[in-house]
Amino acid sequence: MKLEIITPDKTIFEGEAELVQLPGIDGSFEILNNHAPLISALDTGKIKVKTAGVESFYEINGGVIEVLDNKVLILAQ
Amino acid sequence: MPSLKEVRVRIASVKSTRQITSAMKMVAASKLRRAQNAIMTMRPYAAKLQEIMQNLSGSLDGSDEGIFGQDRGDNKVLLIPITSNRGLCGAFNANVIKETNHLLEGTYANQYKAGNVDFMCIGKKSADAFKKDGYNVVATHIDIFNDLSFEAVVEIAESLMADFAAKKYDKIILVYNQFKNAAVQILQTEQFLPVVPEETESEDGNVANYIFEPNKEDILEALVPKSIKVTLYKALLDSFAAEHGARMTAMHKATENADELVKELNLTYNKARQAAITKEILEIVGGAEALKG
Numbered sequence: 001m002k003l004e005i006i007t008p009d010k011t012i013f014e015g016e017a018e019l020v021q022l023p024g025i026d027g028s029f030e031i032l033n034n035h036a037p038l039i040s041a042l043d044t045g046k047i048k049v050k051t052a053g054v055e056s057f058y059e060i061n062g063g064v065i066e067v068l069d070n071k072v073l074i075l076a077q
Numbered sequence: 078m079p080s081l082k083e084v085r086v087r088i089a090s091v092k093s094t095r096q097i098t099s100a101m102k103m104v105a106a107s108k109l110r111r112a113q114n115a116i117m118t119m120r121p122y123a124a125k126l127q128e129i130m131q132n133l134s135g136s137l138d139g140s141d142e143g144i145f146g147q148d149r150g151d152n153k154v155l156l157i158p159i160t161s162n163r164g165l166c167g168a169f170n171a172n173v174i175k176e177t178n179h180l181l182e183g184t185y186a187n188q189y190k191a192g193n194v195d196f197m198c199i200g201k202k203s204a205d206a207f208k209k210d211g212y213n214v215v216a217t218h219i220d221i222f223n224d225l226s227f228e229a230v231v232e233i234a235e236s237l238m239a240d241f242a243a244k245k246y247d248k249i250i251l252v253y254n255q256f257k258n259a260a261v262q263i264l265q266t267e268q269f270l271p272v273v274p275e276e277t278e279s280e281d282g283n284v285a286n287y288i289f290e291p292n293k294e295d296i297l298e299a300l301v302p303k304s305i306k307v308t309l310y311k312a313l314l315d316s317f318a319a320e321h322g323a324r325m326t327a328m329h330k331a332t333e334n335a336d337e338l339v340k341e342l343n344l345t346y347n348k349a350r351q352a353a354i355t356k357e358i359l360e361i362v363g364g365a366e367a368l369k370g
Contacts, residue, residue: 006122008227008310009115025299026291039129040290041299064300066129068287075126077227077303 001033003049005058005074012058012076013049020072021048022065031065031072038067047074081353084346088339095335101165102328109259109321115225116256116314123311126304132287133297134274143301145238146272149247153193154185155215155240157269158207159253159316160200162222166324169254170202172264177203177252180266195246197237199313225317227310234306241270251309256318260326265315269308272301 003017020031023045031038042063049056063076158177160170181189188194196214198204204217221229240246249270254262289296 006118006125008119008122008307010118024290025295029290036288037286038288038290039132039296041296062299062303064126064129064296064303066125066287073125075122075129 001031001035001070001072003072003074005047005049005060005076007060007076013056015051017049017051017072018053019048019050020074022074023047023060031067034070035067035072037069038065040065042074042076047076079345079349081346081349084342084349088342088346091335091338091342095332095339098328098331098335102325102332105166105321105325105328109318109325112314112318112321113256113259116311116318119311119314123307126300126307130297130300130304133289133293133300143298144242145270145301145305146274148271149244151185151188151248153195153246153248154188155195155197155237155246155249156180156185157197157199157249157251158203159251159312160198160202160206161316161320161324162201162219163324164202165327166320167327169262169320169323169327170200170206172262173252173254174203174206176264176266177207180250180252199233200316221313222317225313227306230310230313231306234309237270237309238302238305246270251312253312253316254319254323256315256322259322262319262323265312267308267312270305272305 001017003013003015003020004011005013018033022029022031022040023043025041025043028045029040042060042065044061045059047058047060049058058076060074060076063074065075066073156177158173160173164170181194185194192213194213196203196207196212197216197218198207198214199218199221201219204214204219208214208217218233221233237249241249248268251265251267251269253265253267255265257263
């Protein structure tokens with residue numbers, strides 16, 4: 001799936017990812033390939049992104065996520 | 078005809094002014110590029126956020142607007158004119174100040190007479206102008222443009238939101254220049270708070286069946302303050318980019334004018350020089366003639 005993490009200042013991540021783990025406001029959750037369309041609010045915390053077996057982490061201060069057509073867009077702060 | 082020396086001094090002074098304006102133009106151009114990048118990365122973010130908000134509020138019945146959507150009329154108004162800290166950028170600042178005064182005389186004339194219009198000035202030029210004229214300036218933010226970051230803007234936005242929630246103001250209006258391109262700025266008067274309800278686009282079927290987690294109301298509640306902050310940040314970025322655009326254009330024109338002036342002065346100088354030479358020759362010839370006779 002295509003993943004994009006953007007903040008008002010810059011794009012933090014752009015590219016393919018296999019797995020994204022997110023800090024939802026009601027608890028942590030993961031998104032895998034071909035997820036159903038989703039909109040959710042995010043809390044302060046870490047985003048875990050797994051690309052080709054390699055994990056990377058990004059700190060965010062709240063945000064919102066939209067999943068549509070295997071494209072994940074995270075508007076972080 | 079001016080004397081040779083006079084013209085020479087003028088040429089030198091015009092040339093040195095030209096050097097300054099052309100340097101300022103270069104500086105503005107490089108700053109503009111950076112500011113332009115910032116606004117260009119910001120716009121998709123703002124657009125997407127707007128889209129998600131629309132998506133959310135469109136499917137809600139709209140009865141619950143939340144605290145930042147409350148329309149309490151416009152008894153107490155806060156105007157936020159956004160200008161630059163420095164001048165020499167054409168009509169950039171004057172336009173904002175003029176428009177703000179226009180609002181005072183027109184839309185908010187009654188509130189102004191009752192002393193219910195406050196100002197929060199962003200940028201030194203607006204702070205100077207409105208303080209001088211004795212308006213009720215409650216806060217100024219001058220340093221914000223030194224390092225324009227989202228965090229700094231969030232602080233201002235949060236204090237504004239707190240003031241609004243505490244019913245200190247019923248309406249908060251932004252006046253700023255929107256950046257269109259380097260040569261064009263569009264003067265904008267925008268209602269910052271209460272949030273103007275989004276016009277819901279017609280349901281044209283291609284709205285995906287989103288899963289909302291935890292639920293629409295909670296997401297919207299989390300998103301509204303965010304979008305308010307983003308609105309202010311976008312206005313500031315716009316104004317910042319527009320300022321450099323305006324300065325670049327103004328300095329470009331100034332440089333061109335200086336070029337023209339130097340050209341004209343050179344012509345005058347050469348004419349004066351020629352006249353002086355002719356006069357000298359005439360004198361010599363006249364002297365020689367007199368000796369002969």
